[in-house]
Amino acid sequence: MSANTPSVLFVCLGNICRSPSAEAVFKKKAAEQGLSIEIDSAGTAGYHKGAAPDKRAQAVGEDRGYSFKGLKCRKVVEQDFEKYDYILGMDSENVANLLEICPEEFQHKVGLFLSFSQSEEQQVPDPYYGGKRGFEYVLDLIEQGADGFVEHLKSSSP
Numbered sequence: 339m340s341a342n343t344p345s346v347l348f349v350c351l352g353n354i355c356r357s358p359s360a361e362a363v364f365k366k367k368a369a370e371q372g373l374s375i376e377i378d379s380a381g382t383a384g385y386h387k388g389a390a391p392d393k394r395a396q397a398v399g400e401d402r403g404y405s406f407k408g409l410k411c412r413k414v415v416e417q418d419f420e421k422y423d424y425i426l427g428m429d430s431e432n433v434a435n436l437l438e439i440c441p442e443e444f445q446h447k448v449g450l451f452l453s454f455s456q457s458e459e460q461q462v463p464d465p466y467y468g469g470k471r472g473f474e475y476v477l478d479l480i481e482q483g484a485d486g487f488v489e490h491l492k493s494s495s496p
């Protein structure tokens with residue numbers, strides 16, 4: 339990976355619903371736009387370490403053409419703050435949890451994913467205890483966030 343290749347880490351609580359969906363969606367959109375970027379996701383909690391993304395998230399995402407192949411849950415680790423250029427939480431609680439463990443010098447890298455979108459909604463809500471409709475809504479928001487983030491990268495690349 340070149341030193342100039344930007345990198346992004348998508349973060350939610352469990353790393354089985356929202357952030358792997360953001361990873362899958364953003365991988366596809368970045369590839370379609372010819373953007374070279376390193377992409378990963380992680381959770382602030384480690385409940386499901388090593389697990390594949392939630393079956394409901396996969397079903398809804400695969401229906402829209404996104405691939406979840408090879409994705410495995412992991413927890414955020416301290417080295418992530420140095421390694422990634424953008425560390426984007428799905429909701430404000432994720433961001434607060436990240437800022438609690440992020441060294442001062444890297445705090446500027448942490449932000450809300452939907453802050454890059456045109457959406458008035460700034461939070462991608464936790465769909466874990468809801469139904470399929472909640473997963474569809476989450477994916478709608480993630481697609482808006484990914485489009486906004488693609489535009490941001492395109493406008494900030496040299």
Ligand code: 4NP
Binds near residue numbers: 350356466
């Ligand atoms: P996520 O959803 O943060 O979008 O991956 C959740 C997944 C699992 C749990 C909570 C949220 N859980 O409590 O196990």
